[in-house]
Amino acid sequence: MTEEEQARELLKKYQAKGLDTDGIKKVEEWYASFEENPVPINKERKAAIREDMFAELQKVMDIQPKPKIFNWPSITRITSAAAAVLIILGVGIIFWQPAVHKTPQEKLFFTSTDAGEHKKITLSDGSEIWLNPSSRISYQQEFSAADRTIELTEGEAFFKIAHEKQRPFLVTTADHITTKVLGTSFRIKSYGARKNIDVLVATGKVTVGNSRQVFATMTRGQQISYDKVNQRADVTEMAVPIAVKLVFDNITLEEVLTELEYAYSIHAELQDESINHLKCEATFSTKQPVTEILDILCSLHHLKFKESDDHKTFKIYKL
Numbered sequence: 001m002t003e004e005e006q007a008r009e010l011l012k013k014y015q016a017k018g019l020d021t022d023g024i025k026k027v028e029e030w031y032a033s034f035e036e037n038p039v040p041i042n043k044e045r046k047a048a049i050r051e052d053m054f055a056e057l058q059k060v061m062d063i064q065p066k067p068k069i070f071n072w073p074s075i076t077r078i079t080s081a082a083a084a085v086l087i088i089l090g091v092g093i094i095f096w097q098p099a100v101h102k103t104p105q106e107k108l109f110f111t112s113t114d115a116g117e118h119k120k121i122t123l124s125d126g127s128e129i130w131l132n133p134s135s136r137i138s139y140q141q142e143f144s145a146a147d148r149t150i151e152l153t154e155g156e157a158f159f160k161i162a163h164e165k166q167r168p169f170l171v172t173t174a175d176h177i178t179t180k181v182l183g184t185s186f187r188i189k190s191y192g193a194r195k196n197i198d199v200l201v202a203t204g205k206v207t208v209g210n211s212r213q214v215f216a217t218m219t220r221g222q223q224i225s226y227d228k229v230n231q232r233a234d235v236t237e238m239a240v241p242i243a244v245k246l247v248f249d250n251i252t253l254e255e256v257l258t259e260l261e262y263a264y265s266i267h268a269e270l271q272d273e274s275i276n277h278l279k280c281e282a283t284f285s286t287k288q289p290v291t292e293i294l295d296i297l298c299s300l301h302h303l304k305f306k307e308s309d310d311h312k313t314f315k316i317y318k319l
Contacts (some may be wrong), residue, residue, distance in 0.1 A: 112136040113155070123148075126162035127169065131155070134191075143167070152190055158202075160185040160244070163262055173197055175228055180207045183262045185244050197226045202242035203263040203286055208233070219265045220286070246284040246293070253278040256297065257316070264290040271317035275303065290314075 111131060113119050119131040124142055131137060135155020143149070149170040161169045163183020171179045173190040177197050184204020190197045199208050200223040207217045208224050215233035216224050221241040226233045246263060248256050254276040257268040263286060270276055278301050284293050294305050294314060306315045 107141045108138060109141060110136070110138045123150075123162075125164065125167075125169075128160045130158040132157060152188055154190070154192055156187065156189040156191070158185070158187045158242075163258070176210050177226055178209060180209075181205070185242075185263075187242060195227060195229055197228060199224050199226075200238060200242060202244045205262075205265055220263070241286070243285050243287045246286065248280045248282050248284075250279055250281045252276060253280055253297070253301070253316075256280045260290060260293065266290060266312050266314060268294075268314045268316065271315055275301065275316070275318065 111119060111121055113131050113133050113135050115133050117133050121129040121131065121137070121139075123129070123139060125148055127148070129137065129150075132155055135157055136153045137150055137157060138153060139150035145167070147168050147170055148164070149172065151172050151174075153174050159169075159171065159181075161181050161183050165182060169181050169183075171188060173188070174192065175190070175197060177190070179186065179188060179199050181204060184206060185202040186204075186206050187200040187202065188198070189200075199206065199218075201218045201220055203220050205217060205219050207214055208226070209215045215226065216235045218224060218235060221238050222235060223238050224233055224235045244263070246259065248259070254270060257270065260266065261268055280297060280300070282296070282300075284296075291307065294316070297303075298305055298316065302319050303316055304319055306317070308314070
């Protein structure tokens with residue numbers, strides 16, 4: 001049983017008064033250790049954590065929120081038991097930095113670039129990351145079964161994510177902004193010295209938000225700028241969308257259409273199963289409209305396609 005799991009069990013028993021003297025002593029020693037080994041955090045994060053901690057404490061103690069401003073030192077006047085429960089249940093978990101403590105060090109990779117340096121990283125799932133100068137990321141050697149999570153702790157990176165319908169890809173920043181995708185490409189700019197965090201979508205669909213809300217779900221050609229100071233997000237259209245290569249290396253027509261669906265946020269249907277496994281080998285760019293790509297692919301295999309009135313659905317069939 002991990003230290004966190006042991007703490008949870010002790011706290012449950014503590015609340016239910018089911019601990020002996022030795023158990024109570026362990027809880028209080030565990031809580032006291034936070035004061036002995038404080039984790040340094042900046043003013044902005046401390047203020048946000050303080051606000052969430054008191055909100056969580058109100059839930060635990062069944063207290064209705066009051067229009068009152070609390071000062072950080074007042075936490076020392078909270079009983080040890082309540083504060084211990086709060087740290088387990090609330091955002092005090094941030095103090096533990098679970099991504100570091102829960103993942104064995106040998107399975108967590110840290111990559112950074114110097115000024116003027118660029119790096120390309122290929123992850124275990126086939127996703128690719130291009131790291132810009134003065135940037136840092138951390139990621140697991142093997143992702144979990146539930147999701148694929150990495151952290152862009154500083155800087156700027158372009159992501160081309162391998163599509164997995166059942167396992168979303170999450171990119172978090174040092175300011176706890178999360179970008180969630182299934183399979184697409186996008187750029188994130190998150191320098192500590194900048195006022196804004198920017199996410200630009202090259203292909204597919206991306207959701208951006210934090211633990212409290214979703215700011216926006218965006219598609220190709222859109223971008224979001226999050227003001228860290230005023231905590232406001234604005235979505236706009238990019239003047240010049242980011243262009244991405246689409247490389248089809250001897251894959252089936254069915255696989256090609258799946259990639260086009262995620263790149264252009266469309267729906268494509270093959271009207272005859274006999275054409276599903278036709279092979280394609282070509283390179284395109286998202287600068288090209290999807291109709292141009294489909295026209296070329298259909299010409300190669302003597303096929304035709306029909307476009308819906310809203311330009312979002314395409315049906316491919318034999319001549």
